[in-house]
Amino acid sequence: MSMATRTDTxxxxxxxxxxxxxxxxxxxxxxxxKDISVEIPKRRLTxxxxxxxxxxxxxxxxxxxxxxxxxxxxxxSAFVQGFxxxxxxxxxxxxxxxxxxxxxxxxxxxxxxRSTVGTATDANAMLRILFSRLGQPHIGSPNAYSFNVxxxxxxxxxxxxxxxxxxxxxxxxxxxxxxxxxxxxxxGAVTDFDLSALYDDGLSLNEGALTIPGYSMDGWYGRIYRxxxxxxxxxxIRKYTRKExxxxxxxxxxxxxxxxxxxxxxxxxxxxxxxxxxxxVDALQPHIRAFVERAVTFSTCPECDGTRxxxxxxxxxxxxxxxxxxxxMQISDLAxxxxxxxxxxxxxxxxxxxxxxxxxxxxxxxxxxxxxxxxTLSGGEAQRTKMIxxxxxxxxxxxxxxDEPTIGxxxxxxxxxxxxxLQLRDKGNTVLVVEHKPEAIAIADHVVDxxxxxxxxxxxxxxxxTVEGLRASGTLTGRHLDDRASVKPSVRTPSxxxxxxxAGTHNLQDVDVDIPLGVLVVLTGVAxxxxxxxIDGSVSGRxxxxxxxxxxxxxxxxxxPATYTGLLDPIRKAFAxxxxxxxxxxxxxxxxxxxxxxxxxxxxxxLGVMATVESTCEDCExxxxxxxxxxxxxxxxxxxxxxxxxxxxxxxxxxxxxARIPAAHKILQRLADVGLGYVTLGQPLTTLSGGERQRLKxxxxxxxxxxxxxxxxxxxxxxxxxxxxxxGLLDRLVDSGKSVIVIEHHQAVMAHADxxxxxxxxxxxxxxRIVFEGTPADLVTTRSTLTGEHLAAYVGARPGPSRTP
Numbered sequence: 001m002s003m004a005t006r007t008d009t010x011x012x013x014x015x016x017x018x019x020x021x022x023x024x025x026x027x028x029x030x031x032x033x034k035d036i037s038v039e040i041p042k043r044r045l046t047x048x049x050x051x052x053x054x055x056x057x058x059x060x061x062x063x064x065x066x067x068x069x070x071x072x073x074x075x076x077s078a079f080v081q082g083f084x085x086x087x088x089x090x091x092x093x094x095x096x097x098x099x100x101x102x103x104x105x106x107x108x109x110x111x112x113x114r115s116t117v118g119t120a121t122d123a124n125a126m127l128r129i130l131f132s133r134l135g136q137p138h139i140g141s142p143n144a145y146s147f148n149v150x151x152x153x154x155x156x157x158x159x160x161x162x163x164x165x166x167x168x169x170x171x172x173x174x175x176x177x178x179x180x181x182x183x184x185x186x187x188g189a190v191t192d193f194d195l196s197a198l199y200d201d202g203l204s205l206n207e208g209a210l211t212i213p214g215y216s217m218d219g220w221y222g223r224i225y226r227x228x229x230x231x232x233x234x235x236x237i238r239k240y241t242r243k244e245x246x247x248x249x250x251x252x253x254x255x256x257x258x259x260x261x262x263x264x265x266x267x268x269x270x271x272x273x274x275x276x277x278x279x280x281v282d283a284l285q286p287h288i289r290a291f292v293e294r295a296v297t298f299s300t301c302p303e304c305d306g307t308r309x310x311x312x313x314x315x316x317x318x319x320x321x322x323x324x325x326x327x328x329m330q331i332s333d334l335a336x337x338x339x340x341x342x343x344x345x346x347x348x349x350x351x352x353x354x355x356x357x358x359x360x361x362x363x364x365x366x367x368x369x370x371x372x373x374x375x376t377l378s379g380g381e382a383q384r385t386k387m388i389x390x391x392x393x394x395x396x397x398x399x400x401x402x403d404e405p406t407i408g409x410x411x412x413x414x415x416x417x418x419x420x421x422l423q424l425r426d427k428g429n430t431v432l433v434v435e436h437k438p439e440a441i442a443i444a445d446h447v448v449d450x451x452x453x454x455x456x457x458x459x460x461x462x463x464x465x466t467v468e469g470l471r472a473s474g475t476l477t478g479r480h481l482d483d484r485a486s487v488k489p490s491v492r493t494p495s496x497x498x499x500x501x502x503a504g505t506h507n508l509q510d511v512d513v514d515i516p517l518g519v520l521v522v523l524t525g526v527a528x529x530x531x532x533x534x535i536d537g538s539v540s541g542r543x544x545x546x547x548x549x550x551x552x553x554x555x556x557x558x559x560x561p562a563t564y565t566g567l568l569d570p571i572r573k574a575f576a577x578x579x580x581x582x583x584x585x586x587x588x589x590x591x592x593x594x595x596x597x598x599x600x601x602x603x604x605x606x607l608g609v610m611a612t613v614e615s616t617c618e619d620c621e622x623x624x625x626x627x628x629x630x631x632x633x634x635x636x637x638x639x640x641x642x643x644x645x646x647x648x649x650x651x652x653x654x655x656x657x658x659a660r661i662p663a664a665h666k667i668l669q670r671l672a673d674v675g676l677g678y679v680t681l682g683q684p685l686t687t688l689s690g691g692e693r694q695r696l697k698x699x700x701x702x703x704x705x706x707x708x709x710x711x712x713x714x715x716x717x718x719x720x721x722x723x724x725x726x727x728g729l730l731d732r733l734v735d736s737g738k739s740v741i742v743i744e745h746h747q748a749v750m751a752h753a754d755x756x757x758x759x760x761x762x763x764x765x766x767x768x769r770i771v772f773e774g775t776p777a778d779l780v781t782t783r784s785t786l787t788g789e790h791l792a793a794y795v796g797a798r799p800g801p802s803r804t805p
Contacts, residue, residue, distance in 0.1 A: 020097055023064065023399075023430070027093030031058040031687060032459035038448055039464075040064075042097065043397075045421060045431040047444035049470070049477045050462075051719040052692055053454030053678060056434045057403070061103065063090045064432070065401045068101035088614060099430060101399045102390065106407060109374040109382045113187060113279070114148055117377070118327055118370030121388055126353045127370075128179075131323050133346050135316035140177045145316070145323050147186035147308035149178035179313040179323075184301035188308040191277060193269055195249070197295035201238040209237050212272065213291050227258035228265045272296075307371075324371070330764045331357055332366035359388045363420060364413045367507070367528035367764025380408025380527070384417075391420065396428040406437045407716055410526040410745050411790040414439045436719055438481055442467055449477045455646060455678030480720035485748040487776045487795055492519045492734065492754045498539065498708065505537025506530065507768040515539070517708070517739040519754035520730055524744065524787045525771075528763030531743045535710055539741065546706035548714075553685055553693045558589055558600065561671065562643060562681040565700050570663040571654075575639055579632040586639045592629040594620035624682075635659025643682030647671045650681055670699040673732070675718075675725050692717070708739045715746040727752050747794040750787070751776050758787045 023040040033055050040046050048056045070087040109120055118124035128142035135145075143149045155173040162168055180186040195201075203209035205225050206217060215221050217233075226233050230247035231240060240248065251267040276284065276292055284292060300306040307314065307324035314322050318341070326334060335357035341350055360366050363384045368377075377385065383405060390400065405421065406414050418440060425431045425445075435441055447470045449463035463473045470478045495518030503511040508530045515521055523531045540547045553564065562568040568587070576583040585592040593599030597617035601624040604614055616622040623630065623640040630638040635658050645653065651668040654661045671677070674695040679688070688696065694716055701709075714730075715723055723746065730752075733740050742749060750756060756779055758772035771785045779785070780792045 022097050023099075024094065024096040025059070025063060025092060026095075028059060028063045029091040030062040031055065032455060033058050033063070034459040036459065036461050038461055040430070040432070040448070041446050042099070042430045043425070043428055044445040045425045045433065045443065046446040046448060047433045047435050047441050048448050048450065049435065049441060049719075050450035050458065051454045051476060051722060052675075052717050054450040054452075054458035054719075055460075056450050058459070059448075059450065060401055060432050060434055061105070061403070063092055064095070064098070064399070065101040065103050066090050067092070067095050068098045068399065069103075071098065072100060099397055099399045100395075101401055103401045103403075104383055104386050104390070104405070105401075105403045106380070106383050109377060109385065113373065113375070115374040116327075116370060117368050117372045117374060117385065119148075120374050121356065121385060123353070123356055123370050124327070126349060126356070127323055127326060130346060130349060130353065131316060131318065133349075134318050134341075134343060135323075136318070137316060139312045139316045144177045144179055145309070145313050146179045147188075147313075148180065150180045150185070151178045151182070151310065152176045177312060179309050181301060181304035181308055181310050183303040184308065186308045188301055188304065188306045189298045190301050191273070192297045192299065193272075194295050194297070197291070198249075198268060198272075199237055202236055204236050205231075205233040207236075210268075212268070212295075213288050215268075223258050224256070224263055224265055228256050230265070327371040328369055330366065331360045331368055331370065332764065334370070335361060335366075355392055356388070359391045362391070362416070363387055364409070364416055364527055364763075367762075367767070378408050378532070380406075383407070387420065390424065397430075399430040399432060400424055402431070402433045402435075404435055404717065405433065406435065406440050408527055408713060408745070410524070410786070411439065411747065411794070412526055412786045418443045436717070438720065441470075441481065449473070449475050451476055453678065455680070457678060476721050477719070483720055483748075484794060485751040487751050487780055488754075491775050494519050494755070495739075498542075498739075500534065500538045503534055503538045506533040507764055508533050508537070509768040511768070511770060513757060513770055513773070515741060515757065516755050518734070518737070519739065520734050520752065521739070521741045521755045521757065522744050522750050522753035523741065523757050523759065524750060525759035525767065526763050526786060529759040529761075529767035530769075531759055532712065533768075534759065535712075535741070535743060539708075540710060542708075544705075544707040545710060546701050546704045546708065547710040547712075548694070548698050548701050549712045553688075553697060557684045557686045559685045560643070560682045561647070561676070561679055561685070561696060563589075564685060564696060565667050565671065567664055567667045567681065570661050571634075571639075571642060574661050574664075575632060575634045578634050581632065585629050585632070586625075588624040592625050592639070594624055594626055596620065597624070599624050644680055646678050646680050648677035651677075667699075667703070670702050671696070673702075673729050674699045675722050675729075702733075706738075708741065709733060711740070711742045711744075713744055714742060715744060715749060723748050747791050750779075750791050751795055756787075758785050760785055760787070 021042050023042060026037040028036050036059070038059070048060055050056050066087060067090050070089060073081060073084055073087060076084070109115065116124070118127070128145040131145050132140065132142045153175050155171070157169050158172045160168050160170055184190050198212055199209045200211060201209070208217065217225065230251065231244040237248070247267065249267050249269050251265065252270070253264050253266045256263055256265045276288060277296065281289055281292055304310070304314070309324050314324060316322060326337065329337065335354065338350060338354055338357060343350065360368065365381065365384055383403070402421070405417055409417060414437065421431055421433065422443060433440065441447065444467055447463065447465060447467055448461060449470060451458055451460065451462045452475070462475045463470055463478065471481055472478065494516030497514040497516055500511065500513045500515065511534065523534065525531050539545060562571070572583040572586040575586045582591065584590040588599035594617060596619035597603050601617055601620065601622045602614050603617050620626070625640055630640055632638065635653065637653070642650065647668055651665065651672050653659055654664045654668060676692065676695055676699065679692065685693070694714065698711065698714065714726055718726060727749065730740055730742070744750065753776055756772065756774065756776055757770060758779065759769065760767050760771045772779055772788065776791065779788045780795055783789050783792050
């Protein structure tokens, strides 16, 4: 009886534990945030909106997620923390109600050439166990099917105990079978070297025969080659004997003593293979990548035919298919094959594998194959691949943080992504989403709009509430939420065509297409339909084609828009000429750097296992230069003043009067054209958002001489209000005589096109064909494809201000 009474009391009054239903942020000042305070409901889906650069990522990733991760790291022992990245506490007064944050961002999945979709998602691990149990003939453990595990054979003496302290020495042989192909070492490709690109055989080593980047006779390499004794460094290489040439090029690592120091000598080719070819070619520095492309030819391994596996692994089969055949299947087909396996002995394994493969299809990645290299996935595909492991997770009360999850998704796929986000919320999780697409904003339970503009003019919360409230709020996002572009009444006439014949890259099915020149062409189609394959395989490599892709900008925290675009060079020269000193003084990475902080502007104090503390340099007060350098002025401003200017102000400053620098003004005009007028010239590249980085690349590439510009989803990270400016830029490019080809899912860009090429009808082997060619008006009228249906629905919706100029 008393038990029943207690139960009633508990149900009538809310438990104190249930009162913690908000994440409270007070006084956040990370990057451009202006001391903001916000309350976010837990176990709800909250969308953060605002123009690119308004502070969304600073609040969600730089404050909430960063503090959650830092606090979790602090629960580990000091020993374990020593192996983890050190995180400083975000600049915020109060953060309450945090839960464990799981970040699902757009970072590419790493460029390790050994990493594939299968290895990154545990699908390969499950398949290896499956084949080790059911494969015929049986060849060994799961490692026997792994292309990352080499076969090992060893023999020698072992000591066997015979009891009563007696031992006997016996000879034994040990063999461990791995799945790695011995010829290509599990890479699927073999390399051949063009020796003429490694050295000039008419010269001796001392005369500088080696033409490999970084291999100079002035440093340690010179000492090793002169002191190793394997060849004469003063003899021209063409006069080397066969043994001397073999020692120079192929010698295995050998211990040598040079000038009393123990060193290891290794031939040029194994050294290059370890230092340069073990990384993904695209991840190398530009000058090293150019050398590799010049000196090395990659071809499919003749022994494993590109499967990366040894002959034993290829011989073991289930239902007539080996593990390589299975990994090369489209994932949606592989799911059907796994479903056909009826083997009670591995039933739990099959269930787990089936669920994983179904998750790929659910998330819209059923068109991939498990052997697809992870480095070739787009940012959107990488983000959705990371999502897979969370879909079936039994964790609840977790904060999931997503960075534009609809990137790279066709309007047809966005509804599916929305369902997945709602699924995560309905399991009792807090879901935080940074997003620009109206279709994704529409499903929010709560909206936080940051602004009012970008950079220093942003960093404030301009609206908090429901989606309906946002519509009526009058903020920039609210005003543009229902914008709809209209189809252009007239289109431009092409000046010629770019012929593509028999395109067969990836899933393309012998495609023939004429891409019009002199106009704005938009390539559309669902994710995985073959758009990027058509461009990368048949258009990008041609003369006069300038391609701006979604790849990340490579740069350290010392890099900024001024150094990346080449803008700093003419500015430094102008400062040097006016003041009669060296240009190097006006570089924070060279002679002009503040000696206390080495030109970084901040001093990093490493506190061992605790966070690395970043403090503003007291000598230069964060200005990065020596005091005497700042006394030199140009147009009344010091070099530090110039780097603190936003692009728009700098464009005006360098356009006229005594500070006029035409070369600098031209670069600044391009930066303003792509919508980066608010970014300061000295802002570190590491603090730029994804959309800002891509537009910075676009501004840089616009200077290149080329008749055809290819842009891969330029609306990535763009606010609804900024799309209008992008369309204006594309129009200016076309009107100046250029041809512009855009891969895009945004309906406003489709409606603005002169010509649309739609690929499909589906993804993977269900796509790879041209399903429509023509004007946007024709596509809307016929509604013959998925893209046509969505574009017609978009154009026919409640009209907002037209974007057509």
